[in-house]
Amino acid sequence: MNPEQFRQRMAEHHAKRMNELKAKLQLTPPQENAWNTYTAAVQPPAREGHQRMDREAFGKLTTPERIDRMQAMQAERQTAMRQRGEATKAFYAQLTPEQQKTFDSETLRHGRHGKRGHGHPGGHGMKHG
Secondary structure (H helix, E strand, O other): OOHHHHHHHHHHHHHHHHHHHHHHHOOOHHHHHHHHHHHHHOOOOOHHHOOOOOHHHHHOOOHHHHHHHHHHHHHHHHHHHHHHHHHHHHHHHOOOHHHHHHHHHHHHHHHHHOOOOOOOOOOOOOOOO
16 A cells, blocks of 8 residues: 555545544534534645655754654644544533443543553544444
């Protein structure tokens, strides 16, 4: 499977899990706007926007340049994680207590499988099917 096929498969998986979560939450019409804002914020990142460097190019950098590059990439990931977290908290606040229990349960399940630390909220923490 090439990287593009893998990304496509992961995007389809994410969409399926989000649709399943939405159905289980039984959102009310006033909650739809909050759902749309939430799902837009937690979409898996498009690879075009990432500045991933291939091994050959990375190998041509000096050690201080590599450190700077890795720190910049880590800062980008931290910013994205913070934004997903804030979007998740804002959406969660719009849910009823019963919906919050469902959300908690459904987003926790995947994290117990130990998949690359994806137990955080915002789509990556969805359970496996």
